[in-house]
């Protein structure tokens with residue numbers, strides 16, 4: 001009897017979990033219509049593609065990055081694609097005063113905020129750790145502390161709207177990868193901060209969802225330039241990646257995995273056979289092609 005219960009209870013649990021998950025709401029583009037959304041790092045790459053998807057869905061968009069000329073072009077394209085409105089603010093996320101001012105601009109423009117998409121990353125190197133502690137600190141400011149700053153500044157508006165925070169991270173924020181030591185550290189930090197904060201939101205009945213996005217290699221210009229000739233893995237398309245992030249955020253999912261199997265399977269191996277996973281990862285590199 002005891003043994004039967006030990007088997008039956010988890011089995012019934014599994015069935016229930018399956019029914020619960022398959023009964024979940026589907027994504028509809030209309031979900032983002034008229035919503036007020038900030039996208040950081042939207043002058044290029046995945047952030048730029050997220051801005052275009054949101055524009056097609058009819059959102060109000062505020063984008064940011066350092067390069068004003070690029071932001072102006074993205075804003076113009078967003079308006080062509082059907083954005084309810086599109087604005088930009090340019091500046092450097094190394095500066096926490098600037099990070100605050102992005103959220104304040106949204107407040108001035110709209111007086112409310114539904115979705116905060118934290119996506120920008122500072123420029124780093126793709127090579128063995130160069131022992132430059134100053135660079136690690138600077139990258140933590142850009143990739144981590146500015147995310148925290150923007151979140152804190154946006155909390156009152158997000159509480160009011162029952163809004164969402166979307167944090168774009170990486171498989172390198174869950175598993176160690178060579179040649180991205182400082183970057184990986186900043187992405188692990190995001191997981192610690194936002195996964196803990198999510199717990200507190202639930203305990204305090206704060207209706208703000210937090211979605212952490214675990215991305216594999218994506219075919220953005222900067223990423224392709226960095227890894228070409230060294231990383232053997234193939235890259236997934238940035239357009240589809242951008243859409244999956246928005247869908248996961250709108251559905252208030254805990255985490256997004258893109259591409260699903262190439263990120264989910266390593267994570268399943270991680271906890272049971274970490275040395276095997278490390279070995280599989282190391283085999284993906286042509287070390288002799290590293291720039292030095």
Ligand SMILES: NC(=O)c1ccc[n+]([C@@H]2O[C@H](COP(=O)([O-])OP(=O)(O)OC[C@H]3O[C@@H](n4cnc5c(N)ncnc54)[C@H](OP(=O)(O)O)[C@@H]3O)[C@@H](O)[C@H]2O)c1
Pocket residue numbers: 040041042043044045046047064065066067068070091092093094118119120121122123142168169170171215216217218219220221222223
């Ligand atoms: N591509 C991949 O393979 C991959 C894989 C896993 C995770 N991800 C994650 O996906 C996100 C987007 O990656 P991506 O490949 O699309 O990046 P990207 O093409 O290099 O774009 C980075 C964006 O951040 C902005 N940025 C850079 N430094 C900044 C600073 N100091 N202050 C403010 N903005 C700054 C850039 O614009 P300016 O230069 O004009 O400032 C640009 O808009 C990142 O969080 C990244 O970690 C990417």
Ligand SMILES: *[C@@H]1O[C@H](CO)[C@@H](O)[C@H](O)[C@H]1NC(C)=O
Pocket residue numbers: 161162163207
């Ligand atoms: C939380 O916010 C979402 C989206 O704004 C809303 O659909 C949901 O009903 C809210 N939940 C509660 C408990 O207020």
